[in-house]
Amino acid sequence: LEAQAHNDPLVENLAETVAHISRITDQLQEEVMRIRMLPxxxxxxxxxxxxxxxxxxxxxxxxxxxxxxxxxxxxxxxxxxxxxxxxxxxxxxxxxxxxxxxxxxxxxxxxxxxxxxxxxxxxxxxxxxxxxxxxxxxxxxxxxxxxxxxxxxxxxxxxxxxxxxxxxxxxxxxxxxxxxxxxxxxxxxxxxxxxxxxxxxxxxxxxxxxxxxxxxxxxxLTLAIVPTLLVKVGSATFAIPLVMVLETLRLSPADIKTIRQKPVTLLRGSVLPLVYLRELYHIPENGQQRKRLFAVVIQSGKHRVGLVVDGFMGEEEVVVKSLGKLVGEIPGISSAAILGDGSITLIVDVPALLRLAGIH
Missing domain, CATH: 3.30.565.10 (Histidine kinase-like ATPase, C-terminal domain)
Structure with a gap:
């Protein structure tokens, strides 16, 4: 709106109001988190x-x-x-x-x-x-x-x-x-x-x-709100805890090699094992041939792995929701979160995901 009507006083008032509400909600969140804190x-x-x-x-x-x-x-x-x-x-x-x-x-x-x-x-x-x-x-x-x-x-x-x-x-x-x-x-x-x-x-x-x-x-600091990197795989959205993320990569098909039938890539002279989230969670292909793939480099303990995804959606602090007894435990998934647009994202349990991929 600001780009289309940058001199419109109504749009300027709306921008100020949105910024004010944003500040108040941030303060409210900080106060609620402070109530949960103990020395x-x-x-x-x-x-x-x-x-x-x-x-x-x-x-x-x-x-x-x-x-x-x-x-x-x-x-x-x-x-x-x-x-x-x-x-x-x-x-x-x-x-x-x-x-x-x-x-x-x-x-x-x-x-x-x-x-x-x-x-x-x-x-x-x-x-x-x-x-x-x-x-x-x-x-x-x-x-x-x-x-x-x-x-x-x-x-x-x-x-x-x-x-x-x-x-x-x-x-x-x-x-x-x-x-x-x-x-x-x-x-x-x-x-x-x-x-x-x-x-x-x-x-x-x-x-x-x-x-x-x-x-x-x-x-x-807390289990209630987790800073995450949101990634897209097919029509599914996954949230990877930022505490586990080292960096993100853009890969072309030529960058991906195989060692003992396992996909790997070279990252600054070191071999980085790759795990395809699509294959791990059996997400169907949409038939498109991709020129570019993306990878999230994660570290759990001494293991460093690249999780291959279709794209990044950005960083977001998400409120953790348990999956509940009806769903039960899902290998490689710790919990879920509801995003601002009402859609659901699954929060990845990185150590369990690596075990699921056969990397111990």
């Missing part, structure tokens, strides 16, 4: 006592340090992150911190320290659980994975140190020599990773042998 200190305050009890059971001397208690997080996210944090603190005490005599021999103070930290960064919340213990030894993990028959000795030897450390996320994998009531039975870290991925979060490990380990968890 993460509500969750972290129970850890000092828990650490004291656990360290006494384990015969170790452990202090706990907490930073960022005032950092605010959606109440639904606080409930989801509770169990993963408890497990990471248990692991730090049981596997990370050494007994006092071992720490003295290594020239460390007798008392170990577990540090919990929380802060906001670019619309996300970062949580870290650190200890100054013995660290994770990649060589020990390589040996364990071969002993358990999960890999051959050659495959284990070919792993980088970073890949070897990530072995702790394998289901049923445990480095505990003996089972204690603190460490559990080796069914922990895979559950921790699954719980974090379920809320569109990621977990990374930084470790140094003899110096300690840090687990970093990156989470969206």
């Amino acid at each position: 993460i200190g509500n969750l972290l305050h129970k850890f000092p006592r828990m650490v004291r009890d656990m360290s006494q059971k384990a015969g170790k001397l452990v202090d706990v340090v907490i930073h960022g208690e005032d950092t605010e997080l959606d109440r639904s996210m606080i409930e989801e992150i509770n169990d993963p944090l408890i497990h990471l603190v248990r692991n730090a005490i049981d596997h990370g911190i050494e007994p006092p005599d071992e720490r003295r021999a290594a020239g460390k103070p007798e008392r170990g320290t577990v540090t919990l930290n929380a802060w906001h960064e670019q619309g996300r919340i970062i949580l870290t659980v650190s200890d100054d213990g013995r660290g994770i030894d990649p060589a020990v993990l390589r040996k364990k994975v071969v002993q358990k028959g999960l890999m051959t000795a050659e495959e284990a030897a070919a792993l980088t140190d970073e890949q070897a450390v990530d072995l702790i996320f394998l289901p049923g994998f445990s480095t505990a020599e003996k089972v204690t009531d603190i460490s559990g039975r080796g069914v922990g870290m895979d559950i921790v990773q699954t719980n974090i991925q379920r809320v569109n979060g990621t977990i990374h490990i930084e470790t140094a042998v003899g110096r300690g380990t840090t687990f970093q968890i990156v989470l969206p």
Whole structure:
């Protein structure tokens, strides 16, 4: 309207009114989201006592340090992150911190320290659980994975140190020599990773042998509203959480090669596996021969994949709606959203989608 009648006073009044309503609705949304927010200190305050009890059971001397208690997080996210944090603190005490005599021999103070930290960064919340213990030894993990028959000795030897450390996320994998009531039975870290991925979060490990380990968890601020990239595949619309999106690509058919019958493309000298959303969800072709395809480069854990789509519709913050019991669980889809024009879009569950595509 502004382009067609830019000097019309009625159009100018309409533009001002629309801008005013937009500001008010933004403020309303911010206020409603603020009501949902709670300081993460509500969750972290129970850890000092828990650490004291656990360290006494384990015969170790452990202090706990907490930073960022005032950092605010959606109440639904606080409930989801509770169990993963408890497990990471248990692991730090049981596997990370050494007994006092071992720490003295290594020239460390007798008392170990577990540090919990929380802060906001670019619309996300970062949580870290650190200890100054013995660290994770990649060589020990390589040996364990071969002993358990999960890999051959050659495959284990070919792993980088970073890949070897990530072995702790394998289901049923445990480095505990003996089972204690603190460490559990080796069914922990895979559950921790699954719980974090379920809320569109990621977990990374930084470790140094003899110096300690840090687990970093990156989470969206809320589960109620998700910033997404809307993509079109045939007549269907999908929403991909922006926290998982690295970049977007335009591809020509000549850019797509195959390795072991799987489509790939070259991205700045690296091989990028491609997954066609159309094939994955059996969306019928409309008979058009496309000169151009588009891909969304996503990252989940260590996996980087290009999701091939027909086109982009832009970024949008969507209000999450559960699919309900009638529909049940759909592989690769976490929930749905209703767009401004009343149409429905499906929100992609990226880790589940990669499992569905056979990429683990």
